[in-house]
């Protein structure tokens with residue numbers, strides 16, 4: 411178990427909204443490693459007290475459910491160091507700012523978490539390379555891991571150099587893999603479960619992986635406008651969900667076997683040709699509308715995406731994306747896989763829909779929710795592992811997920827991290843789509859905020875949709 415956590419980007423949104431609250435919840439549940447030392451690093455020229463008071467405020471906002479005494483105890487043990495990725499010495503100093511950490515004899519491993527804007531990853535990794543981290547240290551890198559295949563390959567090369575080629579030391583975070591129900595997909599389809607015999611193309615015509623959100627930008631324009639729906643959630647989280655749904659289950663579910671099975675599945679995804687992209691993908695962005703109810707039931711009016719603070723309309727960023735894929739595997743030949751995500755939609759739908767060729771099979775009703783005679787809906791954004799029809803709670807998955815991310819990172823686990831090859835394969839799948847979109851080969855559709863999404867594509871001659 412690693413007992414030292416260096417949180418870089420400690421004053422930012424990810425740390426304040428998810429990582430530090432996750433630490434508070436782990437602490438409240440008695441699951442934080444005993445004696446864990448936490449040092450926050452960021453650009454601000456702060457001292458420990460200023461950082462502690464900043465974190466206390468963020469925990470009140472985002473971990474108000476955690477008892478005050480627990481939050482105060484966590485805040486009281488935090489340290490802070492000003493860190494500039496352009497000045498490698500500051501990074502090395504922060505990595506040694508633990509009790510006894512500056513003592514050459516004390517070479518205890520450190521978990522370094524890069525909760526930073528992706529543009530800073532290369533510089534920060536370079537600085538960490540110079541910091542001479544102790545053996546056993548791990549470096550967690552958030553998404554998006556690169557912006558395309560070429561940049562992901564370069565980032566993997568750098569990460570490999572910095573971690574001395576020790577794959578376990580490189581922790582590419584995918585917090586969806588920390589969601590209890592995402593991991594429980596493997597159990598749902600395991601041999602012996604009622605759905606196992608029908609988990610193939612003979613029974614299933616279409617699988618939809620959906621991450622449809624009611625949230626809009628939430629003040630994240632700086633990140634989101636440079637990222638867009640595909641790079642934000644599809645290249646990483648949604649393709650990871652696809653792997654768990656569609657991969658061949660390894661006989662033993664060791665981390666190595668699971669990564670190998672996921673990689674094989676990603677390799678089997680047929681890349682769309684330039685001619686296919688316009689008929690198999692849709693992109694859109696929201697216009698002005700109302701979120702969360704209308705008229706007497708209230709509702710919040712939101713401006714159109716291009717009028718949001720911090721958005722540059724010239725970037726052409728999509729807030730909605732849909733991609734239809736096929737897999738070249740014996741199990742799935744003939745099944746359509748639809749990945750669809752969007753922001754500022756009327757109704758949240760986060761999960762997997764199975765469309766059976768005939769009426770859905772009789773199955774244990776706790777397995778999933780039957781939504782129509784020939785469909786099963788598997789809700790993924792819920793805090794518990796069990797499958798309870800109709801459970802809908804606003805975004806609890808992410809809160810639980812980051813606790814799992816930190817637990818895995820500190821305990822040496824790898825279930826919520828993605829291998830370098832998986833990340834590259836995922837870019838291989840989305841790159842042609844992004845390239846075609848950048849060349850305007852696909853129209854940018856529109857939908858009012860609060861609606862179900864853009865209109866469907868016209869049936870096109872030759873289209874297989």
Ligand SMILES: O=C1O[C@H](COP(=O)(O)O)[C@@H](O)[C@H](O)[C@H]1O
Pocket residue numbers: 623625642643760791805806807808809
């Ligand atoms: O990583 C991200 O995920 C969230 C969606 O996760 P959820 O658990 O909140 O539904 C998404 O809103 C965000 O844009 C993305 O960066």
